[in-house]
Amino acid sequence: MDKRIFTPVKWILLCLMTCSGFFLYAQPVAGPAGNFLKDPSIPSVRTLLASDTGRAWLNINNINALFYARGSHFFDQNAAFEVPKGSGKTSAFSNTMWIGGKDSRGILHFAGERYRQGPNTGPAGSCPDFYCGPVADSIYYSARQDSIWSYVWNLKKTDIEYHKAHYADPGYQPLHDIVTWPGNGNTAMGQASQLAPFYDVNGDGIYSPMDGDYPLIRGDQALFFIFNDDRGPHLETAGNKLRAEFHGMAYAWDMPNDSAFNNTIFLNYQIFNRSQNTYDSVYLGVFTDIDLGYPNDDYVGCDVARNMHIGYNGTPVDGFGEPYAYGANPPSLGVVILAGPYMDPDGIDNPKYDGYGHRLCDYSVNGQFFGDSIVDNERLGMCRFLYMNNSGVPSYMLDPRYDYQYYSYMKGFWLDGTPLLYGGNGHTSSGAYGPACRFMFPGESDSLNWGTGGIPPYGPKNWTDSSAGNNPGDRRGVQVSGPFTFHAGAVQEIDLSFNWARDYNSKSALGSVSRLRDMTDLVTQAFLTNTLPGGGTFTGIPKLTGHENTGLNIYPNPARDKINIELMNRDANQAETIELLNMRGQLLKSLTMGSSLNTIAIDISDVPGGICFVRVKTSSSIVTRKIVILK
Numbered sequence: 013m014d015k016r017i018f019t020p021v022k023w024i025l026l027c028l029m030t031c032s033g034f035f036l037y038a039q040p041v042a043g044p045a046g047n048f049l050k051d052p053s054i055p056s057v058r059t060l061l062a063s064d065t066g067r068a069w070l071n072i073n074n075i076n077a078l079f080y081a082r083g084s085h086f087f088d089q090n091a092a093f094e095v096p097k098g099s100g101k102t103s104a105f106s107n108t109m110w111i112g113g114k115d116s117r118g119i120l121h122f123a124g125e126r127y128r129q130g131p132n133t134g135p136a137g138s139c140p141d142f143y144c145g146p147v148a149d150s151i152y153y154s155a156r157q158d159s160i161w162s163y164v165w166n167l168k169k170t171d172i173e174y175h176k177a178h179y180a181d182p183g184y185q186p187l188h189d190i191v192t193w194p195g196n197g198n199t200a201m202g203q204a205s206q207l208a209p210f211y212d213v214n215g216d217g218i219y220s221p222m223d224g225d226y227p228l229i230r231g232d233q234a235l236f237f238i239f240n241d242d243r244g245p246h247l248e249t250a251g252n253k254l255r256a257e258f259h260g261m262a263y264a265w266d267m268p269n270d271s272a273f274n275n276t277i278f279l280n281y282q283i284f285n286r287s288q289n290t291y292d293s294v295y296l297g298v299f300t301d302i303d304l305g306y307p308n309d310d311y312v313g314c315d316v317a318r319n320m321h322i323g324y325n326g327t328p329v330d331g332f333g334e335p336y337a338y339g340a341n342p343p344s345l346g347v348v349i350l351a352g353p354y355m356d357p358d359g360i361d362n363p364k365y366d367g368y369g370h371r372l373c374d375y376s377v378n379g380q381f382f383g384d385s386i387v388d389n390e391r392l393g394m395c396r397f398l399y400m401n402n403s404g405v406p407s408y409m410l411d412p413r414y415d416y417q418y419y420s421y422m423k424g425f426w427l428d429g430t431p432l433l434y435g436g437n438g439h440t441s442s443g444a445y446g447p448a449c450r451f452m453f454p455g456e457s458d459s460l461n462w463g464t465g466g467i468p469p470y471g472p473k474n475w476t477d478s479s480a481g482n483n484p485g486d487r488r489g490v491q492v493s494g495p496f497t498f499h500a501g502a503v504q505e506i507d508l509s510f511n512w513a514r515d516y517n518s519k520s521a522l523g524s525v526s527r528l529r530d531m532t533d534l535v536t537q538a539f540l541t542n543t544l545p546g547g548g549t550f551t552g553i554p555k556l557t558g559h560e561n562t563g564l565n566i567y568p569n570p571a572r573d574k575i576n577i578e579l580m581n582r583d584a585n586q587a588e589t590i591e592l593l594n595m596r597g598q599l600l601k602s603l604t605m606g607s608s609l610n611t612i613a614i615d616i617s618d619v620p621g622g623i624c625f626v627r628v629k630t631s632s633s634i635v636t637r638k639i640v641i642l643k
Contacts, residue, residue, distance in 0.1 A: 066162035071097060072233035072266045074274045079262045081144045081164050081237040084108050084125055095512050101336055103304050103345045103512060110297030111256055112419040113498055115289045122251030122415035123241035130247050131413040143243030147257045147286040149202030153243050165189045165236040172226050179224050186221050193227045195219025205597040208236055215636040217597055230551055231263030251415030255287035270545050272531040275512040283504045295422040295494035296506055300347045305338040306331030311477040312399045312487035313453040318532050319349040319378050319394040321491050325521040326484025343514035344524040346532055349394045350507040350539045351380045352493030357388035357572045357642045377462040388572055388642060396424050396450045396492035408439055422492045434469045436480050445471035453477050499643045502621035509535055566626055570640035578611045591627040616641055
């Protein structure tokens, strides 16, 4: 999107789209650089803004960030990632997901967005690849369904705690977003039976808030939304559909005294393959357009060890005194892949060190859960990073237009088919000296030279946007995680964080980058250890009342060939029936556990990959647990 021009003025964006791809827009008019404003005097735009429920603000901490049900975040009439909250200054313009892989015939399937302009760079917002709501049978997609799913559920932990304490009170009226929480899909329409996560009091698989069921969220505030690539044509990339369904949860904590958590927001995606195809060579891309106040004086880079895309100012002072510019001591923003998709299972616990205690130069460099004694739970990290230009030169690194160009970028190739090379601007025409590499502008963060296949660079190792001789400008980049195999019916996952830091003492913009790295280490450690500062769990389920002593343990989870069901504190006079159900609630297996046993193994080698549910029933209770089956 040609949204930045190197003059004191630029176009004002006057377009807003619905999730079904229809849009209203007005002609652009001149306005201040770095700030996008819709003209509220235009009736059609004002009406659409007032009725647009497909978005919500995550704003419980120092960041005020706008998320959309359609999956294109921070992209609005203003660059909607405001930090500090209430300052009018923003640090990011957009964030979207890319996904692509090949079917059994070698045909590419791809979905991804930048600004919904399409291959011919039309009006922003007019050409989606993603649509609101879950995957359904094609005959049931409709404008009515679009309006239902054009919604972001917005809840706080205190809202849920209040509901848990008062749902049985006479006259109690739950909040709208608790009543309408999309725990179940309409299976008659081909939607999955289980959608948004919830605590199921009676284990019947049906979300019923007046029975005491409640949404399961992360953080002190969470936003939940669903989108898919199946509803309509891929107008952004012209790619073939995957029938992929994304469940997004953006969340944050209210920790004003913790600098790291007060300036970080999180985003988790559960990604479901609702097709009958198994895709191989699949990559996930995280596309982010970082704009730090005044957008035309930024640099870009990455930190390999920290899985981080970094945006930072190219000058000690941001902008030229504009109210939206940060001025002196500009901040830095990092987009971190806390944990990417699961590696293809291989039946072993992939190690991080060799037999002599040396770090291995492979995916374990920045992947998670390697060498933890658990088989097949390894998750990939940031496996590639590239940046691209929205206009001008060099032409080999312009924004992609078609699906195969997006996919080529995710595999580490420029638009002219040549691989990303170390040095310069990654190409022989711009000072690259090689060898071929995975990461652009890594500085010195790749200590093992994993990005160059263990080969030291053929020139200076400290490769940055500045060392390449570039002038600061408008930057955007894509982090890539993969490849992996995406089986029919399977689910994958990616966890992200957006970390903001500002050093008010350093005279260099790099001072904020150093502080960003420190803050990122604290946040990442909390995620990996599932421990919050001061106690509490990072991704844990809220404490249950009345049903917490279930005595049920299932392992391993995720699993591949078998699962073990362990029942503690069994009543010898009660028989347990154990059932395995798929996402649609269909019974896959059922068995009765003998009274003399505490643990039983269930063969799941014949069960398709994806999310399943284990339900343990006695005459007095029903307990349901979710498991992930990897194939």
